[in-house]
Amino acid sequence: xxxxxxxxxxxxxxxxxxxxxxxxxxxxxxxxxxxxxxxxxxxxxxxxxxxxxxxxxxxxxxxxxxxxxxxxxxxxxxxxxxxxxxxxxxxxxxxxxxxxxxxxxxxxxxxxxxxxxxxxxxxxxxxxxxxxxxxxxxxxxxxxxxxxxxxxx
Numbered sequence: 001x002x003x004x005x006x007x008x009x010x011x012x013x014x015x016x017x018x019x020x021x022x023x024x025x026x027x028x029x030x031x032x033x034x035x036x037x038x039x040x041x042x043x044x045x046x047x048x049x050x051x052x053x054x055x056x057x058x059x060x061x062x063x064x065x066x067x068x069x070x071x072x073x074x075x076x077x078x079x080x081x082x083x084x085x086x087x088x089x090x091x092x093x094x095x096x097x098x099x100x101x102x103x104x105x106x107x108x109x110x111x112x113x114x115x116x117x118x119x120x121x122x123x124x125x126x127x128x129x130x131x132x133x134x135x136x137x138x139x140x141x142x143x144x145x146x147x148x149x150x151x152x153x
Contacts, residue, residue, distance in 0.1 A: 005027035005028060005029060005040075006027075006028050006029060006030055006031060007027065007028035007031075007075075007079060008027055009026065009027070011028075011079075012025055012026075012027075012028065012075065014078075015074070015075055015078030015079060015082075016071055016074060016075065016078075017091070018071060021047065021048055021049075022067070023071070024041050024064065024067060024068030024071055024112075025039050025040075025041055025068065025071050025072055025075065025114070026039075026040055026041050026042055027039065027040050028072075028075060028079065031076065031079050031080060031083060033079075033080035033083050033084050034076070034077070034080045034084075034118055035117065035118055036076070036115065036116065036117045036118070037072055037073075037075060037076040037079070037115070037116050038113065038114070038115050039072045039075065039113075039114050040111055040112065040113050040114070041068055041111070041112045041114070042110075042111050042112075043060055043106055043107065043108050043109065043110050043111070043112060044108065045058070045108035045109065047108070049061055049064060050108055058107065058108055059105045059106065059107055060105070060106040060107070060112070062100075062102040062140060065102070065106060065112070065132050065139060065140045066097055066100055066140065066142075066144070067094065068112065068114055068132065069114055069116060069128075069130040069131075069132055069140065069144060070094040070097075070130075070144050070146065072114045072115075072116045072130070073116040073126070073128040073130060073144055073146055074092045074094075074146055076116050076118060076128070077089060077092060077118075077126060077146075078092075089126075089148050090148050090149060091148070091149040092126065092146040092147065092148055092149070093146065093147055093149055094144070094146055095125070095145045095146055095147040096144070096145045097142055097143070097144050097145075098142060098143045098144075098145075099142045099143055100140060100141070100142030100143070100144075101140070101141055101142060102139060102140050103138050103139065103140075103141075104133075104134065104137045104138055104139040104140075105134075105139060106132070106134050106139050107134075110134045111134065112132055112133075112134060112139070113132065113133050113134070114130070114131070114132045115130065115131045115132075115133075116128045116129070116130045116144075117129045117130070119143070124147050124148040124150075125145055125146075125147055125148075126145065126146045126147070126148075127143065127144070127145050128143065128144045128145075128146070129141075129142075129143055130142060130143070130144050
């Protein structure tokens with residue numbers, strides 16, 4: 001079920017460096033600044049990963065679901081800064097995952113609903129509790145860490 005989006009693709013692209021075929025967020029449904037975010041991705045059968053994972057029974061790879069959750073976590077920080085008119089922390093990158101489980105599958109045609117909850121930050125590190133679901137079925141859950149990139153200078 002798709003709800004009315006709070007942020008569409010053009011605003012998502014302002015806050016993420018990812019582009020197709022590695023952009024895994026279509027819309028953001030809600031943001032509670034610096035606390036939680038809910039976003040969606042409609043899985044299309046023509047996405048390249050479905051061709052080989054697995055022929056005859058395509059499912060979205062868990063590692064890509066995890067990357068989608070990392071993208072949503074980064075959006076929580078970027079969109080929160082925009083909504084509160086505060087300074088964004090700079091570029092964030094996916095540093096690690098802990099205790100991520102995949103109790104279900106996501107198939108072509110499904111709408112993947114992703115939730116990220118901020119567990120806080122320490123220095124350049126941001127921690128999140130994340131969950132992805134299809135309808136009422138959880139397909140992934142765990143903890144992620146993102147890090148602020150250091151200046152290249």
